[in-house]
Amino acid sequence: MQVDVDLEARTEVPRWMAYGTPVFTVLAALSVSAVALAALDVDPIAAYEIMFVQTLTTEFGLTETIAKGVPLIFTGLAVYLPLKAQLWNIGAEGQLFIGAVAGTWIGLNVSLPIFALLPLMFVGAGVAGALWVAIPAWLRAKWGINEIITTLLFTFVAADLKNYVVRGPMQAPGANFPQTAQLPAAGQLPVIPGIGFPSGIVIAVVFVALTYLLVNHTRLGYEITFIGANDRAAEQAGMSTYRIYLFVLMVGGAFAGFAGISEISGVQTRLRAFFAPGYGFTAIPIALLGRNGAFRVLLAALFFAVIFVGGSSLQTLLSVPAAIVDIIQALIILFLITAEFFKRYRVSLSLERDPGAEPRGKRPEGEI
């Protein structure tokens, strides 16, 4: 007996599938995770109620979700935009570090009122992130050198650079701890008056909207998508992949830089040697889930924020070990990514019965 697996790209995704799969896959992931929770004598329903309902219905949960979501939205866009041109920006974490370094430097060394200092920090962080990815971008655009490798390796360089500056030029005076001084109040992102949400979310949503307009409503965006779909055809149609590749990666780098400074300015208040939030890597599944539009990136980033915030609540409130929380989060992500695959491809299994055939994996005797 032989099982044949056939993959066929779907030309059209049925509506029920587009909306139903995320829900069903999350539910499926949660039911698998329930086994682990039940094994620890934790009531899965109570756990999920804390993880999702409380996170989404309390002021505390929403505030924290948004705070966590801001850098994830930025890094999500940092991976999303290059992905539109079929480039993989795996090094958003490194661009985030560089953005954090540049933005923190401005915050510590430039003395301006808050309404001028904060925008300047963001601009500095964005420019730094864009320049950081410019070399891999140029290598890709000019010589076709794989950007997955180069952007990733640049992350390690960025991490060392960050570790250097907090022990050297940017170290807080007075004590030998590897960290900068604290940002002045004018360099810290305030909360939105009245509702208490971190103001970074406003900037993040603005850039989501701008990205949406860019990709869906401009000539440039059309070229990006076209090149992503078929770069050779695009070249033949007179489009410049060189220009687009540089553009999408550098704008992506700027977004990652925004993520870095929004986290330092909004949450951490100073740059420390051990700052390595991993948002640049989490951004990859976020961009995969949100690949069909900037607003989906926003939703995916907020969803990840919910499972991070809700997951840590499981620890504090139900004493669920961190490893189990990791498993739940990983299962949700794994199931969602898998569902994406099934949404894009039709899989058909067929069983073939051939009484004469040898069992698979066993070479017929006499054959070499």
Place this chain on the structure above:
Amino acid sequence: MSKQILTRRDALKAAGGTAGILGLAGCSGGSSEGSSDSTETSGSTETAGSTATTSSSGEEVNAAFIYQAEVGDVGWDRAHEDARQIVTEEYDWLNTEFSEAVAPGDVQRVIEQYISSGMDVIFGTTFGYMDPMANMAPDYPDTIFEHCSGFRTEENMGRYYGRLYQARYLCGVAAGLLTESNQLGYVAAFPIPELIRQINAFVEGARSVNPDVTAEIRWTNAWVDPPAVTQAVNALTSNGADVINNHQTTTAATQTAAENEAWAFTYTTSMAEAGGDYYGNSAVFNWEEFYGPTLEAIHEGAWGSDAYWDGLDAGVVGLGDWGPQIPDDVISEVETVQEELVSGDRTVWQDTQFEGESDSFLFSEMQSYVEGINGEVPSS
């Protein structure tokens, strides 16, 4: 351990469904913006032993411990977790909870949740929690904050650490007696004062009994990087070191040293299994010697914010069990030195450039090697 559920003002309705299952342990009148009255806790107690009141004399105490890494078999967080279990066992008026793998950027959220669920005292056990805790403390005046390894305090936030370098010194004495090549190797994570202090003390201990000893240091720039540690140990032993010490949250150094037939010393918890016949000892934390008295003071309403930095005399640091092949005369020599350190007849820094330096210097400014260590502290 009691199971508690977050029940903020807005969440009461939503939580209603599960409160019956889990036990409604405390409800906060606070808001996440951190208004100063945000820690009134009115405790209703369905779950046995989780009275959520603010600390006052004779009441139950609810304490939360927060760790940066996942608690493994060995290492920094393990030492704190062991102590948490010891004190939880010891005091029937004490309830404890813990969270692991909490990044400094997330700790504020975790602390807020603990406070709303009725915790009276928060122990934060990594340097990176210092700013968030110090920033939160004034907003939660009824909660006690205790931060390990930092330098900031507030009226309701103390800090604590152990003089582990004293135990390192004792390991050094043993190393100085054990070495035949007179070369020691040391694999360390980051060139910050805490690590330099311990390296210096280890080498000083060795040179106090064997002035010919020299030491070579390798930096990995990571707390956990077993391949880098293994490489570093291989390099050190092939350069002639026959005693290896390390400052890493992994058993890799101990194991590789033993494989290369070099004596292996380590820190925070015992790593005897990894060292086998070549295991020396470990400079360990006995954090229960801090947590116990501190929690008792909280229980009795006698707690005050201070900067705790005790050592061998308080028992908060010490040596673990000796490896199976360490000669008895080495052990007894180390015990003699330990008595001298505790009685004050000997100090770790005597006859070094650091003799007579203040605690503040030792804690946050030590940035050079003592004599006998090859090379310089990596410049910053």
